[in-house]
Amino acid sequence: MLTSIGKFSKSFLIKLLVGIIILPFVFWGMGDVFRGGNQNVIASIDSEKISTQEFVEYLRRLNLNEDQIKNLPKTDLIEKILSEYIGKRVMALEIDKIGITVNDNSLRNIIKNDTLFFKDNKFSRTEYEKFLIKSGVTAPLFENNIAEQEKKRQFLSSLSGGIVIPELLVKKEYRKENQTKKIKYIDLEKYHSKNKPTEENKKELYERNKNVFFTEFKSIRYVEIDPLRISGSKEYNESFFKQLDLIENNILDGQSFDETIKTNNLKAISLKKVNAKKENENQKKIDNLSDDLFKKIYNLKSIQVPEIISFDNKYYLAEINKIEKKDRPFNDPEVQEALNAQLSFKNKVESNTSIIKDISMGAIDNEKFKKFASDNQLEIKEYKINNLKQNDIFSEPIIKRIFLTEDGEIDLITNNTLTKSFLVLALNTEYKELKKDSNEYEQFEAKARLNLINEIYKTHDNNLNEKYKVELNQRTIDRVKNSF
Numbered sequence: 001m002l003t004s005i006g007k008f009s010k011s012f013l014i015k016l017l018v019g020i021i022i023l024p025f026v027f028w029g030m031g032d033v034f035r036g037g038n039q040n041v042i043a044s045i046d047s048e049k050i051s052t053q054e055f056v057e058y059l060r061r062l063n064l065n066e067d068q069i070k071n072l073p074k075t076d077l078i079e080k081i082l083s084e085y086i087g088k089r090v091m092a093l094e095i096d097k098i099g100i101t102v103n104d105n106s107l108r109n110i111i112k113n114d115t116l117f118f119k120d121n122k123f124s125r126t127e128y129e130k131f132l133i134k135s136g137v138t139a140p141l142f143e144n145n146i147a148e149q150e151k152k153r154q155f156l157s158s159l160s161g162g163i164v165i166p167e168l169l170v171k172k173e174y175r176k177e178n179q180t181k182k183i184k185y186i187d188l189e190k191y192h193s194k195n196k197p198t199e200e201n202k203k204e205l206y207e208r209n210k211n212v213f214f215t216e217f218k219s220i221r222y223v224e225i226d227p228l229r230i231s232g233s234k235e236y237n238e239s240f241f242k243q244l245d246l247i248e249n250n251i252l253d254g255q256s257f258d259e260t261i262k263t264n265n266l267k268a269i270s271l272k273k274v275n276a277k278k279e280n281e282n283q284k285k286i287d288n289l290s291d292d293l294f295k296k297i298y299n300l301k302s303i304q305v306p307e308i309i310s311f312d313n314k315y316y317l318a319e320i321n322k323i324e325k326k327d328r329p330f331n332d333p334e335v336q337e338a339l340n341a342q343l344s345f346k347n348k349v350e351s352n353t354s355i356i357k358d359i360s361m362g363a364i365d366n367e368k369f370k371k372f373a374s375d376n377q378l379e380i381k382e383y384k385i386n387n388l389k390q391n392d393i394f395s396e397p398i399i400k401r402i403f404l405t406e407d408g409e410i411d412l413i414t415n416n417t418l419t420k421s422f423l424v425l426a427l428n429t430e431y432k433e434l435k436k437d438s439n440e441y442e443q444f445e446a447k448a449r450l451n452l453i454n455e456i457y458k459t460h461d462n463n464l465n466e467k468y469k470v471e472l473n474q475r476t477i478d479r480v481k482n483s484f
Contacts, residue, residue: 042476043082045089045468052476058085059480067211073481082477090464092148095155102147102154110146133252159456169448170441171434178432179403181385184369186378188412188421192351197343205339206330213328213335217273217281220297221257222289222318223266225308230264236313244315248308257306257319266317273324274298281326348418355412355423364410369425382427398422 043050059081064072072078111117117128132139206213225247227233231240247260261268271286278286278294286294293311297318300307306319328335358364364372373380385403388396398420401413405426414421434441 040476042473042480043086044471045086045093048089048093050086050089052480055082055085056480056483078477078481082472086470090468091152091155093468094464095151098155098158100151100154100158102150106150107143107147110150111143130249130252156457159453159460163449163452163456165445165448165452167436169452170445173448173451174434174440174444175431176403177388177400178434180430180432181403181405182382182427182429183385183402183405184380184382184425184427186369186373186380186423188352188378188423191376191378192344192348192421195344195347195351197340197347201343202336202339203330205343206335210327213332213338214325215275215328217275217324217326218298218320219270219272219322219324220274220318221268221270221321222297222309222316223261223268225264225266225315225317229266244308247317251306251308255306257304257317257321260306260317268317270321345418348421352412352414352418352421359410359412366410366425369410369423372423394422395420402426 040052041049042052042055059078062081064077068077111128112123117123117131119127129139132142135142225244227236227240230243230247231237233239243264247264250263251260255263257268260266269288271280271289273281274286276298278289278291280286290312293309293316296309296311297316297320300318300320303320303323306317309316309318330336355364370380372378383393385394385399388399388403390399394402395415398413398415401411402424405411405413405424407426407429410423410425412421413424434444
């Protein structure tokens with residue numbers, strides 16, 4: 001089987017695993033609601049207790065990285081994970097009360113219809129068992145997880161079933177994207193560029209974050225699995241793939257990289273201390289390996305665990321042999337670029353926050369809009385937007401935000417990365433007509449339905465918060481934080 005658990009993310013089953021909306025239980029800000037407390041209990045939902053051991057086991061299954069574990073005492077990550085875990089438990093209680101079940105036949109059909117486990121266009125028990133071995137889970141645990149996710153899917157579907165969308169909501173959704181709007185705007189790029197990071201601030205930031213400024217060098221080994229060597233033929237025929245399956249099974253059983261190449265008469269290529277740019281310590285580029293194949297090998301997660309990689313209709317055995325980290329100095333050009341970017345972003349956030357505060361307090365009106373431009377030597381421009389795709393100045397997400405601005409209102413509108421920021425004054429809006437028998441109507445009816453369903457989920461989530469009494473043992477939470 002040449003698929004790893006990564007490929008599983010494309011299958012129906014993982015869509016259930018990661019695609020289900022999890023309703024977090026909102027209890028932060030409640031204070032120390034669990035007083036005294038049993039050290040073996042981290043939280044309770046009504047009369048049901050969540051043991052410390054149970055929660056710690058859940059934490060371990062999340063495979064937190066080294067930095068996350070190290071910073072647990074300093075962050076609220078434990079609280080966030082506990083919130084999500086309680087949300088899952090609350091949903092499970094609701095599912096039990098409603099009586100949603102998944103019988104063996106339904107579970108069997110879900111698994112047997114997943115193409116991940118197909119061979120020769122039909123379900124293969126062997127492929128299924130190989131997946132379980134490679135992903136490190138037992139069949140009962142995996143099947144129980146699938147059943148639980150299917151119950152959650154049915155539960156969420158039951159909340160939103162049979163909804164009829166009013167025409168008013170469809171038109172409202174349509175108008176968000178289909179209008180003509182005249183505006184005045186100020187591009188704030190020049191305004192932000194005045195706040196350049198100082199050397200002192202950059203040095204302070206570097207000293208506080210030295211541990212993140214490093215280059216990772218990996219020593220890797222790889223070899224093309226040549227059909228002539230393993231099957232005696234130059235063709236990728238049935239004999240080749242049988243031998244390839246045997247190699248993979250041996251690797252799953254623990255065979256090392258060295259044992260595998262020796263058994264199959266393969267000759268490996270070794271690259272020592274190579275960074276993600278495909279350069280060695282002397283910044284010399286590796287030329288005898290394609291960029292795409294290199295990325296596949298370099299991005300392998302485990303150390304000294306060989307894997308078979310399919311690339312460009314060929315097959316390779318590859319392994320990360322060793323990983324080393326080398327600190328990067330303050331004057332490194334890429335370090336300087338990162339420091340400048342982070343401090344510039346911080347300055348933009350602070351400046352924009354100040355402007356938004358003034359807008360919310362009514363301190364910026366039409367006249368002060370002009371004064372702001374004059375005081376900061378910025379230009380006010382007029383513009384007419386006819387559609388979302390008119391992105392010679394504004395990107396589509398920014399135009400969507402502008403379309404939400406009412407006539408006469410002033411708003412600060414940015415993109416997600418704050419590389420673009422605009423102060424916008426809406427002057428006049430004309431809405432386009434939506435015909436009920438058009439394809440567009442169906443399209444925006446679907447959008448309105450999705451928005452309404454999300455609101456139903458939020459309302460249900462709030463009801464759950466009122467329905468269940470959640471108590472936290474803060475002392476135990478703190479003890480868990482410090483135990484890793």
